[in-house]
Amino acid sequence: SQQGEEDPQALSIQEGENATMNCSYKTSINNLQWYRQNSGRGLVHLILIRSNEREKHSGRLRVTLDTSKKSSSLLITASRAADTASYFCAAGDRGSNYKLTFGKGTLLTVNP
Amino acid sequence: DAGVTQSPTHLIKTRGQQVTLRCSPISGHKSVSWYQQVLGQGPQFIFQYYEKEERGRGNFPDRFSARQFPNYSSELNVNALLLGDSALYLCASSLLPGQPNSPLHFGNGTRLTVT
Numbered sequence: 001s002q003q004g005e006e007d008p009q010a011l012s013i014q015e016g017e018n019a020t021m022n023c024s025y026k027t028s029i030n031n032l033q034w035y036r037q038n039s040g041r042g043l044v045h046l047i048l049i050r051s052n053e054r055e056k057h058s059g060r061l062r063v064t065l066d067t068s069k070k071s072s073s074l075l076i077t078a079s080r081a082a083d084t085a086s087y088f089c090a091a092g093d094r095g096s097n098y099k100l101t102f103g104k105g106t107l108l109t110v111n112p
Numbered sequence: 113d114a115g116v117t118q119s120p121t122h123l124i125k126t127r128g129q130q131v132t133l134r135c136s137p138i139s140g141h142k143s144v145s146w147y148q149q150v151l152g153q154g155p156q157f158i159f160q161y162y163e164k165e166e167r168g169r170g171n172f173p174d175r176f177s178a179r180q181f182p183n184y185s186s187e188l189n190v191n192a193l194l195l196g197d198s199a200l201y202l203c204a205s206s207l208l209p210g211q212p213n214s215p216l217h218f219g220n221g222t223r224l225t226v227t
Contacts, residue, residue: 031213040200040223042116043155045215088154092213098168099145100216102154 006089006106014111019076021106023089024069031092032065032072033100038085046087047074051094081112114139116205116219124225125193133188133222137205143167144186145216146178147202155202161186162208190224198226 007022025032031050035043049056049065049072056063062075076083086107090100117136125131137144143162147155157170161180180186184205190197200223204216 033215035218040149040151040221042202042218042220043204043216045217048213048215050213090154098160099157099170100155101157102147104152104154 006087006103008106009104010107010109012109012111013079015079015081017079019079019083019108019110021074021087021089021108023072023074023103025072025089025091025101025103026070027091028094029067029091030094032063033090033092034061034063034072034074035088035090035102036085037088037105043088076108079108079110081110084108084110116203116217118201118203118219118222120222121220122223122225124227126227127193127195129193129226130189130191131193131224133190133201133203133224134185135188135203135205135219136185137203138217141205141207141217142184143206143208144180144184145204145206146186146188147204147218148172149200149202149221151199158188193226195226198224200224 005024033048034046037043047058049063060077065072086105088102088105090102119134145160146158149155159178160168164180175191178188200221202221204218
């Protein structure tokens with residue numbers, strides 16, 4: 001079953017603006033991860049937030065996690081054209097340490 | 113250090129044929145996972161292997177099989193190909209399996225087209 005569900009499915013912004021993507025999941029998790037994918041190629045890990053954490057920063061990225069609502073958000077500040085990509089959340093299920101369950105992704109377009 | 117490498121990058125097969133995809137993990141990584149990504153969807157877990165043993169399997173038919181070699185590289189085999197098997201197949205490695213708070217390192221994938 002689909003675990004992570006990103007919202008919105010597509011987002012178009014201007015360079016310099018902030019981009020916020022949301023993710024919902026269904027089961028208990030060890031962590032929630034965000035990945036980026038350019039043009040259908042490999043996924044690049046961006047940031048991981050553990051189930052006992054509420055907020056985490058990495059450079060221009062800010063991730064929040066609300067386990068009571070089973071939701072997470074990814075904020076990219078001061079976006080650049082190079083940030084144009086698909087962004088996926090992935091739930092590290094508590095019951096199965098060996099796999100991630102991905103959502104369908106948000107396609108972010110940053111216009112110069 | 114080289115990242116996760118996958119071969120071939122692209123492949124075209126006919127329905128009913130068999131295909132083998134290959135993956136070399138990051139040096140020192142002993143666990144390899146395989147994911148299938150259909151166009152417009154997120155990756156779906158197929159297998160995880162560690163120390164040559166299958167540690168996890170997703171909801172895929174028995175036509176899908178994999179193995180891991182002593183050097184930790186891995187192969188994914190798909191028999192009796194269907195049109196619906198057309199997808200990007202991604203390999204990911206990690207240092208150890210079952211580490212609940214470790215990220216995966218993905219290769220660039222093999223694009224399989226079944227006609």
